Amino acid sequence: MQGNFVWYELLTTDIEAAKAFYGAVAGWEAEVTGAAGFDYILFKVPGFDMGVAGMIQLTQEMLDRKVPPNWSGYIAVEDIDAKARAFTAEGGSVIVEPQNIPNIGRFAVLADPQGAVVCLFKPNPMDGSMPPAPPAGSPGTFSWSELYAGDGDSAFAFYSKMFGWEKDMAVDMGAMGTYQCFAVDGRSTGGIMTKMPHMPMPFWNYYINVEAIDAAAERIKAAGGQVVNGPIEVPGGSWIINCLDPQGAMVSLTAPKR
Incomplete structure (x- = not known):
């Protein structure tokens, strides 16, 4: 898992419109979950409990920073804090400091030395089995x-x-x-x-x-x-x-x- 993109997240200005659009285009079902401590939209491939992506509303603070609607990718790493330090040591920057998502894991939002934004993620250890996920390469993944x-x-x-x-x-x-x-x-x-x-x-x-x-x-x-x-x-x-x-x-x- 380390070094792989493991999650994708849409930041948008219109949650309901985005639900409809990606449902029509990718066939996704949208589920509202409070797992991250607030209303978080989980996109799922029909017939599978494991989500393939998430969605949140752009906050006013993000809009004030002129963050546009965009997709973000999360790369799995073992040590979020150490990797954030490595980014800055090589000329990158930290946009959102490493922090925990209750019951989910730890993440950070960074920019590489040329300004491209990418996220890091380390999930919490899982107890029990994971819900079924759609096979790699299947429509909607x-x-x-x-x-x-x-x-x-x-x-x-x-x-x-x-x-x-x-x-x-x-x-x-x-x-x-x-x-x-x-x-x-x-x-x-x-x-x-x-x-x-x-x-x-x-x-x-x-x-x-x-x-x-x-x-x-x-x-x-x-x-x-x-x-x-x-x-x-x-x-x-x-x-x-x-x-x-x-x-x-x-x-x-x-x-x-x-």
């Missing part, structure tokens, strides 16, 4: 994490040092540079590239599995979102689209077929 960095090479070096990520396949994208895939424990799980000039700042982007990309693109549009890139066939034969949800959060979809 996340499968790929992608960083648009200020500089892809130095970003890869930083994350490799922080989490032990290893280089996997590298894709030459011509004028856009190299797309460097990374592996955790031998499993390819994401990619890092230098961001395109029109992107205002470095950020992480996350991919949800769907059955077929064309039908998913139509669901995005019908539910009030935008397809901003794609469909594109990527190495390995999968198809992707990059999208904005109705509140402006970027989210991407991947499928094994058109």
Whole structure:
């Protein structure tokens, strides 16, 4: 688990609208839970008790800091506090100091040296068995994490040092540079590239599995979102689209077929 993205969370300005959108697009069911000490929305794949993502309302303090609607990814680490110190020692920064979520675990929100935001998480030890989770790769689960960095090479070096990520396949994208895939424990799980000039700042982007990309693109549009890139066939034969949800959060979809 260490070094892997283990949780995904949407910060949004409209909880009800986001429930409807992601229900239509990803097939998720939304459940309100107070497990984190406040109303927290858990997204689930129908038929499974284990959530695949969460959602919270952007607070006024976040809005005052001009935090936009966005998806965040949480990387599992053994020592949240030590890793936060390592981030700052390498030029990163702490946005939310390490703290406990009652009965859940410990987390922190950090920015890498180029400004991309990522979260850390260490769950509390679990008593008993975990609820059933949807199989990896099935529709409604996340499968790929992608960083648009200020500089892809130095970003890869930083994350490799922080989490032990290893280089996997590298894709030459011509004028856009190299797309460097990374592996955790031998499993390819994401990619890092230098961001395109029109992107205002470095950020992480996350991919949800769907059955077929064309039908998913139509669901995005019908539910009030935008397809901003794609469909594109990527190495390995999968198809992707990059999208904005109705509140402006970027989210991407991947499928094994058109």
